[in-house]
Amino acid sequence: MYRTHTCGELTLNSVGEYVTLCGWVQRVRDKGGLIWIDLRDRYGITQLILEEGKSNQEIIDKAKKLGREFVVKVSGNVIERASKNPKMTTGDIEIFVDTIEIVNQSKLPPFTIEDQTDGGDELRMKYRYLDLRRTPVKNNLMLRHRIAIETRNYLDKQNFIEVETPVLMKSTPEGARDFVVPSRMSPGEFYALPQSPQTFKQLLMVAGFDCYYQIVKCFRDEDLRADRQPEFTQIDCEMSFVDQDDILNTFEGLIKYLFKTVKQIEFAEIFPRMTFDDAMRFYGSDKPDIRFGMTFVELNDLVRGFGFKVFDEAELIVGINVHGCADYTRKQIDQLTEFVKKPQIGASGLIYVRYNIDETVKSSVDKFFNEEQLKKWVHLFNSKPGDLILILAGASLLTRKALGSLRLEMADRLGLRNPDVFAPLWVVDFPLLEWDEEEMRYFAMHHPFTSPKFNDIDLLDTDPSKVHANAYDLVINGVEIGGGSIRIFDKLLQQKMFQVLGFTQEEAQNQFGFLMNAFEYGAPPHGGIALGFDRLVSLFGGSDSIRDFIAFPKNNAGRDVMIDAPSQIAKKQLDELGLIVVQKGK
C-alpha cells in the first residue's frame, strides 16, 4: 500500500490522523525556519510543512533538495493550517511531515506545469505526458470521460446496444480517402480503416438490432486543418422502424441529458428546427450560430434601377443590421472591407449605411441613393438609431456565404458568442445531391445511403438537384456537432442512387453489393445519426480546438511528434506484405 489518501481529499475532519500521500512536487517554498511543499496528484494539491528545530534535520535536508516534479511518498500528521485557503478542498489542513521518500527524481521539465504554461504548442506535444499533468488539459480529458459514460448510460436506458464493428474493413473510393492496411495473408490486397461504420450499422439494422450505438474511432486520410485529426471519435447510432422525428427526439434527449448531467444546464423547450434553405437564406450557412440574430435582409427589389452598377448587375443584394455600430470609424469599416475581400471569403466589396443616433443616414453609396431611399432600407432592416447596416452584392451563393462570415465576425467583435451560452438547432431538409463542377457529376451531400424524400423520388430522373433528403444536422453555436439521415432500405432505390452518382452497375455491385444483397432479405426502414465526439466535448469544454480534448493528438502533418510516428519499417516486413516503397523523387 503506497498511500492512505490522495492529495485531494483531506479536510479538517482528518486533523490528527497519521497519513501517507504520494504525488509530484509542485513547488517548494523555503522561508528560513519553515519549508512548505505543494504535493500534487490527479485529485488535487495538499500542502506539506517542515519546521527547523521541530522536524528531523535529515528530512529537512532531503526536502530542500526536492526538485519540481520529483515523485515522493510522504507520511505525517494532518494539522490545521494557520493561514487557510478557501479555494482548495484541502485548504484548511497541511501535513506535518514525518518521513519523505524520494520515489523518483525528475529532470527540470521543458515547460512549467501550471494552468498557464510557458511551453509552446510543438514542445507541449513532444512532451505530451507532461502537458497532460496540467490541470486544464487533465480536466478536458476527465470531461471527455464523463460525457462518454453519461452518453452510454443514457443510450443503454433507451434500449440501445453498443456493438463493435470491424476496424479492418473494405476500401471504398466514395467519400474521403481511406487509410489502408496491407494484408500479409492476401498479398496485394488491403483492408481499409473505417471512415464511419455506416454500412455495418445498416447491416445491424437488417439483422434486427433495432437500436445500435457505438463510441468509435473513425479515420480519414485528408490534408489536415486545425480542427481535423486523421483519427477521430464518433457517437455512432442507428435505429429501425423510425422516421426523422423519432431520431431527432431521441438525440435531442441525449444532448439535453448531457447538458443537464455534465453542465447543469436545462433546456426546457424543444430545439428549434430550421430548413437548410432557410439557414442559407437567413444566415448564409448550413450551420448557423443562433445565439444572436443579425439575420439576413434581401434588398434586390428596393435597390435596383438607381444606376448603381454593382447592385444592378448583382444576382443578390443582401445585408445585416449591426446593432450600435453606427459610430464605426472609417478605419474600422476599411478593416471589414478587407475582411470580406479575403480570398477565402471572396466578396468584391462592402456597402454600409450608418443610421446615426441623430437619425441622419450616411452611406457609402450616397451618390446613388438619397436620404429618403436610404430611410426605406433602414425601415426594411428594422434598424434603430445608432445601428450600422452592412451590405454585400454578387452571385447568390457566394454572397450569402460571405455575409455569413461577416455576420460571425461582427458577432465576435460585439462579444455575442459567449461560450457559456448554448444555442442548439436542428437543420433539416438538406438537398440530396451536390453538383461537382470539376468531376462533372453529382455527389451525395451526406452519403449515398441517404434516402430522398418520398415525394421527390421521381425528380431523381428529371431534376436530381431539386431532390431533398431526409437528412438533418445538429448544430450548436454554429458548430456542426453531428448529422444523419433516414436511409434507403430498398435495393432498387439504392441501385438508382448509385446510378445517379455515376456508378456503373458493376462498380456499385462490387463495392456495395453486400449491402444491396442484404436489403433483399427483409431490411427494415431505418435511420441514424453520428455525433462528432471530439467536437461535442470541446464545445462542452468551451474551446474551439478539438486537439485540447484528445489525449495524444497528431499535428497538422499527421505526425505524433512524441513517439515519432509514422516511421520506416523493416524490409523484412515489407517483403512479407509483398510491397516495395518507391524511392523519393521517382
Place this chain on the structure above:
Amino acid sequence: MYRTHTCGELTLNSVGEYVTLCGWVQRVRDKGGLIWIDLRDRYGITQLILEEGKSNQEIIDKAKKLGREFVVKVSGNVIERASKNPKMTTGDIEIFVDTIEIVNQSKLPPFTIEDQTDGGDELRMKYRYLDLRRTPVKNNLMLRHRIAIETRNYLDKQNFIEVETPVLMKSTPEGARDFVVPSRMSPGEFYALPQSPQTFKQLLMVAGFDCYYQIVKCFRDEDLRADRQPEFTQIDCEMSFVDQDDILNTFEGLIKYLFKTVKQIEFAEIFPRMTFDDAMRFYGSDKPDIRFGMTFVELNDLVRGFGFKVFDEAELIVGINVHGCADYTRKQIDQLTEFVKKPQIGASGLIYVRYNIDETVKSSVDKFFNEEQLKKWVHLFNSKPGDLILILAGASLLTRKALGSLRLEMADRLGLRNPDVFAPLWVVDFPLLEWDEEEMRYFAMHHPFTSPKFNDIDLLDTDPSKVHANAYDLVINGVEIGGGSIRIFDKLLQQKMFQVLGFTQEEAQNQFGFLMNAFEYGAPPHGGIALGFDRLVSLFGGSDSIRDFIAFPKNNAGRDVMIDAPSQIAKKQLDELGLIVVQKGK
C-alpha cells in the same frame, strides 16, 4: 411513428388496446379457418391471428402471401389467447389483425432463422446479418454490451478514467507482428495499429492520470487459430502508486461485480492465488483449470532402479489419479495412449495402473513392478478402489505439459468441466524471461516493461533465467482471461532490460526512447492488467469460441467473407502512398 409497442412487451394488461407492431415474419400457420403469424423483433415474438369470416378477406389474402422474414407493420386489438404459452412474455395474448402493411419483402433466407439453424459456418458468415437475427447470436452480443457497460460503471466508480489512445501509432518489432498503415503525407513511412496501448497507458501514468482504463480494439497480424482474431478487444487498465496486491484486489473486485450483476453468481471468498511454479508442477499448465483436482503426483524416487528403462532414463515420472476409471477397457486406454502421442502433445507413451474395486492392482508395467510396489504408488496417489492412475515419463517440461493435456482430456470425459461452474484463479510470480532456442536470446515472458522482482534484480547480470517478475495472470476455468504486471519505472532498469533482451542501446532508444525519456520526468510506480474482452464474454456465455461473441468476425484466413475484405485498391491510391505491389510469384 411506426409502432406503438415492440414484439416483446404486450401482456394481459394490454387486452383491448389497439396496437401497432413492426417486425419480421417468423412463420405463418394456416389452419383452414385460422391463420397465425409469429411476428419477431429484437425484443421477442408476438402472435398475430386472423380468422376467415371475421377478418377482412383482403387482409387474409395478404397474410397468406407473407413469406419468412418479410418485414410487416400490423395493427389490431390485443386479445387474450385461447391456448397460452407460459414460456413467452407475450404468451398470454395475441393480436387480432386489423391491417397488414408489407414494409419490405424477403427472399427465402439461405438458412433457417432458428436457435438451431441448418446453416454451416461459411454460409452463416457470408450472411452474418441473417445469422445475427438468430436469438442465441443476438443474445451473445447483448451479453457483450451488458458486460461492457457494467465494466465501465464499476471502473468509473473506482475513479478510473477512460482515455482513448491512438490507433495510428508506431511500429515496434518486439512482440507479435504489427499491422501497418502506409502514410500518404510521409511516403515510405508507416503507422502501426496497436497490439496493445501498453506504452501509451504507461505515459498516462507518467502524466499523473493515476487510474486509467479503456475498452479498446487491438491488432495482431498472426496466423489465425480458432480462437484468435486479427482484431480483438481488451479491457486495458493501469494504476499508479500500487503494488501487485492492489491490482489483484481491484480487478478481482471487477470480476466479482460482473459475475454478480450479469450472472447473479456471488463469490464470497477471495480468488485463490498460485505461483507459476506450482501451476506447472501440479497442473502442467500456467492456466490450470481448478474446477476439479487430479493434481500431479511425482514418482521419481519411487520408481527408479527397477530395471524399467523408460523410468530410469526419464527426467520426470509424473501421474494423475483418475477417479472411478479402473474399468477402462483396453480400447479406451489405447485411445488415451494415442492422445498423448499426438505430435502437439508429444509424449512417447502412457503407463497405467488400475486399482480395481476388489483392491487388486493391474498395470502396464507388471513386468517390472510387483503388487507390493504398485500398492505404494496407489498409496502415494491416494487412490480409491476403482481409480485409474495414468503416468507419463520423459523430459520435465514436455512431460508436465503432456500430462496437463491428458488431465483436461480426462476431465472432459468425466464431465468435470461444467460451463456453469466458474473457478477463478490468480497465477503469480511468473519468470521474467524465456529463452528462445531458435533466436538464441531471451524474450520477455509478458513484455519488456514488466518489472523484475526487487530481490531478483542482481540476477539479471548473473542468471537471467532465474529472475521472477511481478507478473500475474487471471485464469478462469483453464482460460487465460487476462494478465498484467508491475512495470519498470526507472530509465536505467528499463535500459538494462532492453540490453538483456539483446537490443543495442541505439535500437532501444530508437524504438522506446520516448518512454525512457518520459521516465526521467518523475515517473510514478505503476502497474496494470489487460483482460481479453472477447474471451471474458465468451466465458460468461458458456462458449469456447470467441467468434460467436463478435458481431462481424473474420475467418481463419483473416477475411471478412461478407464484405469481401481485404481487397485490391486502385493504382492511384498506391501511387499516392508511394507503394508498388509486387506481382504474385515474384
